[in-house]
Amino acid sequence: MSKFTIPKEEYLSKGHSGCAGCGATLLARFCLKALGPKTIINSPACCWSVVQGVWPRAALKVPVVDHAFECTGAVSSGIRAALEIKGIDDVTVVGWAGDGGTADIGLQSLSGAIDRRTDFLYIMYDNEAYMNTGVQTSGCTPLYAWTNTDPGGKKREWRNIGKKRIMDMLIANGIVYGATVSIAYPEDLIAKIKKSRCIKGPKFIHALSPCPPGWKIPTSKSVEVARLATQTGIFPLYEYENGVMTLSKDIKNKPVEEYLMLQGRFRHLTSEMLFEIQKKVDEEYEALKARCQRSG
Ligand SMILES: Cc1ncc(C[n+]2csc(CCOP(=O)(O)OP(=O)(O)O)c2C)c(N)n1
Numbered sequence: 563m564s565k566f567t568i569p570k571e572e573y574l575s576k577g578h579s580g581c582a583g584c585g586a587t588l589l590a591r592f593c594l595k596a597l598g599p600k601t602i603i604n605s606p607a608c609c610w611s612v613v614q615g616v617w618p619r620a621a622l623k624v625p626v627v628d629h630a631f632e633c634t635g636a637v638s639s640g641i642r643a644a645l646e647i648k649g650i651d652d653v654t655v656v657g658w659a660g661d662g663g664t665a666d667i668g669l670q671s672l673s674g675a676i677d678r679r680t681d682f683l684y685i686m687y688d689n690e691a692y693m694n695t696g697v698q699t700s701g702c703t704p705l706y707a708w709t710n711t712d713p714g715g716k717k718r719e720w721r722n723i724g725k726k727r728i729m730d731m732l733i734a735n736g737i738v739y740g741a742t743v744s745i746a747y748p749e750d751l752i753a754k755i756k757k758s759r760c761i762k763g764p765k766f767i768h769a770l771s772p773c774p775p776g777w778k779i780p781t782s783k784s785v786e787v788a789r790l791a792t793q794t795g796i797f798p799l800y801e802y803e804n805g806v807m808t809l810s811k812d813i814k815n816k817p818v819e820e821y822l823m824l825q826g827r828f829r830h831l832t833s834e835m836l837f838e839i840q841k842k843v844d845e846e847y848e849a850l851k852a853r854c855q856r857s858g
Pocket residue numbers: 607608609610631632659660661662663664689691692693694695700
């Protein structure tokens with residue numbers, strides 16, 4: 563009989579302010595189970611600053627530093643420097659930010675922290691748009707997705723480029739560990755977070771985080787949609803460590819249409835658009851597998 567390995571401890575209280583079905587909130591719950599109490603989180607303006615709340619009604623049972631949008635990496639470096647001065651070396655410093663605050667507005671700050679070789683873990687919860695301010699396109703918004711700033715309209719124009727390849731950018735920048743994780747595979751997620759805690763230096767986690775209002779999905783479907791993202795290969799799970807890339811789950815066995823058509827933000831897709839997305843997903847998945855084979 564297989565053993566259930568998800569830790570029982572809870573560090574996110576039930577009275578948080580996340581929307582029902584929020585992928586980022588479930589992600590935080592799993593990440594904190596892996597991180598434990600000796601964790602300091604720093605987070606910029608994003609949904610998360612609302613979800614976690616403010617003292618004395620904060621939802622997290624670990625310390626949180628709330629800061630401006632563009633400086634997650636810099637604040638993580640500052641927290642690590644303060645801990646070093648105090649001689650504290652058993653605390654995990656976690657920068658926690660949305661895709662807008664990571665891949666666009668906080669990119670310089672994250673890059674600076676990697677350059678400084680800050681010992682920290684950066685977790686990007688990727689809901690694929692600026693959700694807190696009403697679903698604006700970010701660098702992580704996927705090809706042909708509807709957002710309020712790419713609404714289609716009479717000209718039928720949606721986001722016309724694919725997601726920014728943030729993991730590749732940060733590998734080139736010099737992270738020592740990187741991994742993609744999903745709320746649909748919590749044991750894989752928890753194992754990767756636990757592993758990353760034990761590695762010194764700058765580490766990056768990319769977590770797909772379905773957002774019911776922004777993706778126009780029922781609140782009950784977040785985990786199913788996240789699972790389909792991996793089963794269709796649009797969000798593969800992999801790890802990068804010391805130059806070696808490893809596919810965590812080689813389970814691509816469904817057409818990408820199954821993932822896309824569950825979401826209202828893709829309801830306008832034509833068969834040509836679906837074909838183009840499928841082709842891109844197939845090519846990128848094969849390239850990832852080849853890269854894993856080459857580096858392993
Ligand atoms: C410099 C700056 N620009 C804009 C804002 C307004 N703002 C606050 S939260 C937010 C959206 C954050 O998006 P993201 O980082 O993707 O996180 P999410 O809201 O999706 O959780 C924006 C644009 C701000 N606080 N500071």
